[in-house]
Each structure stands twice: as structure tokens, then as C-alpha cells.
Amino acid sequence: MAAFRYEALNEVGQVTRGVIEADALRQARARLRELGLMAVAVHAVSQDMLDAGEGQRWRWRRGVSSAQLSMLTRQLATLLDAGLPLEQAISALIEQSENETLRQVLAGVRAELLAGHTLAQALGHYERVFPDIYRALVKAGEASGELSHVMLRLADYTESRQALRQKVGLAFVYPAIVTLVALLVVMGLLVYVVPQVVNVFQQSHQALPLLTRLLIGLSSLLQASWFYLLAALAGAGFTVHVLLGREEILYQWHLRLLRLPMVGRLVRGINTARMASTLAILSGSGVPLLVSLQTAAGVVSNLPMKRALDEASKKVREGVGLSRALAVSGLFPPILIHLIASGEASGKLDTMLERAAVQQEQEISNYTSILTSLLEPLLILAMGGVVLTIVLAILMPIIEMNQLVR
Secondary structure, three states: OEEEEEEEEOOOOOEEEEEEEEOOHHHHHHHHHHOOOEEEEEEEOOHHHHHHOOOOHHHHOOOOOHHHHHHHHHHHHHHHHOOOOHHHHHHHHHHHOOOHHHHHHHHHHHHHHHOOOOHHHHHHHHOOOOOHHHHHHHHHHHHHOOHHHHHHHHHHHHHHHHHHHHHHHHHOHHHHHHHHHHHHHHHHHHHHHHHHHHHHHHHHOOOOOHHHHHHHHHHHHHHHHHHHHHHHHHHHHHHHHHHHOOHHHHHHHHHHHHHOOOHHHHHHHHHHHHHHHHHHHHHHOOOOHHHHHHHHHOOOOOHHHHHHHHHHHHHHHOOOOHHHHHHOOOOOOHHHHHHHHHHHHHOOHHHHHHHHHHHHHHHHHHHHHHHHHHHHHHHHHHHHHHHHHHHHHHHHHHHHHHHHHO
């Protein structure tokens, strides 16, 4: 069976949409007629349709969000752990889901299962929704006969990744808002407030202080060329986007990020935590180490670290230990190398990798807390300094006028 997405008219002429299962397109249309619906459009659910999307919004947002995937995984793991058959669990998730795209994906997966495919093969039809690590773990769980246990571990993994992503993102929301408000306030003062005060100074025909003249010049520049400045910023952003699309330039940029004092530590920690947790859950589920390394490289966003992981995979294939292979690049934290070496010596590699992932996540959490606690007062002080400069530039001529009057 296959899943078909349809758009039809009911008995009163209202448009209804949904997903129906059938062996072929003709049978899908026949089933719609049996339900009293007149088919307007019937299409097979496929990866291409998900990429095209339902309307324009899905062209920008491919597949299912990380939060939705995390919730789906936890629900499926709970149902399987409770003893429900896989097909019945998928059917329950279809009824539970409120997201239309997710329901279409699940319907397509269920149709593949009914056709005799494994769950990993069914998920392979929707690569944009289910990443490589997801499908690799499902395949390992089906091969070992412990799919419910593996799905529980996968649920923990997706939730921890989602929590780490939200923690890092939310940590910088407040500084970003403060910076945006500061820019808007300064722009408002320069574009609207300063010109009105300037008229008073120009009528007095007095010599203005240097700070005031600089402020007036900046205000005049913004008023006369704000459109060109915005166009220049947009052009610069587009140029940077195009340049970063080239792999070698992106590699050099990522390498510079790793060398920056504060940013480099954060980037290295985030990618190390992703890599370690991915390797831990894959190796702990019985996936071969080489396959695990290839999959883990896919979750590393920093290009130098990704290449270093690829080189380490080649060395492991030649018989070199994982800890020695990773230590060659010098891009990974020493504590990770030592924990992996200990895991290789004791035969508990997945346990040590999990400890390394937890340690890195805790370090990232503490580091982002310290960083944001320092950024917030610095941004407030910077905003106060800029506003104070503008106020002084306005008040200084007024003070001089009062002294002349006296």
C-alpha cells in the first residue's frame, strides 16, 4: 500500500483534505468515491512533495522541526515499550498528530510497513525528516530485536540535542534584544531628535563644540543616505553569504572561529557534545564504529572539525585507535581524547563517550551563563555611553548659551 494526499469536495461542496491509503491512484480515487467525496486532486505522498511543501511555507521549512521529531520519537518509544505492534503504534501517532505534514509522513511510513518494508527502509523514503543517525539507530534496533529499547535511547538523544539547542539559543536572546533596542533608540535620536535641536543652534549663529558638530554631521549623513546605507548592508550580507557558500572560504572562516578566545570555546564545545553523544548512542546500539564515525561527522557543523573526524575515520579503518586518530588534529578537547582512550582500554567506549557528552554539555551551559551574565551589563553600559554622548552633544551648546547670557 501507498499513502495518497487528497483534496476533495464533500456532499455540501466544502473542500476537505487528508491522507488515504491505497494500492494505486485509481483505487485511492475509488475509495474517496465510497466515502462520498469527489476528488479534486490526489497525489502520492513522497519526499519530493514534502520538499515542495504544502504552500510556500514548506519551501522555507523542509520536513518536520526538531521539536516535533523529538516529541514523535518519545511517543513512538513509549508505545513500543508498552508492547504495541509497530503498525498499530504508527496508526496511533497519526491520530495523535495535529501537524498535517507530520501526519502525511507517518501515513507514508505506515503504508511502507504494510507493503512489507522494515521501519528503517520506510523512514529512508523521508530523508529530510529523519536524519542519518535516526535511520541508522532504527536499523540497528530492528537487527538486534530491541527496537523499543533503541527508540527510548533515541528519544533521550533527540530531546537532549533539542534542549542543548534551546539553551544556547535562549542564552543569547536577551543580549540580541538589548542590542536591537539600543540601535533603534540611537537611530531614532539621530534621525528625529537631533535635527530638531540643530535648528535652534543654527538660528543662534554661535560656534558649536566639536562633539556637537560631529553629531550633526552624523545625523545629516544618516538622513541623506540611510537608503544607500541599508542597500550597502544588504549587498555586504549577500556577498558574505555567497563567499561562505564556497567550501574553502567557509573552512577558513570556521577555523578562525575556533581560534577566537570566547567564541572558539563555545563552537568547539557544541560540536564536541554533538559528536560524542552521537557516537555514544550509535556504538551503544551495536552500530559499527566506522559507520558511527561517518554518521557523527554529519552532525558536526564546524568544517575543520568535520574534516578532522573524516580523517580520523580513515585512520581507524587502517587500525589506529580512535583516541589517537582524533588527537592528531588537535581540534578536540583533551578530556574527550582521554575519556575515549579509557573507554577503548576498558571496553566501555559508549559509556565514556556518554560521559564526555554530558561533561561538554555541562561546560557549555556554564560557559554560556557566564558569557551572557557578562554581555548583559556590557551592552547596557555601551548603550548608556552612546546615549550619554548624544545628550552631552546637545546640552553643551545650551550650557554655553546660558553662560553667554550671564
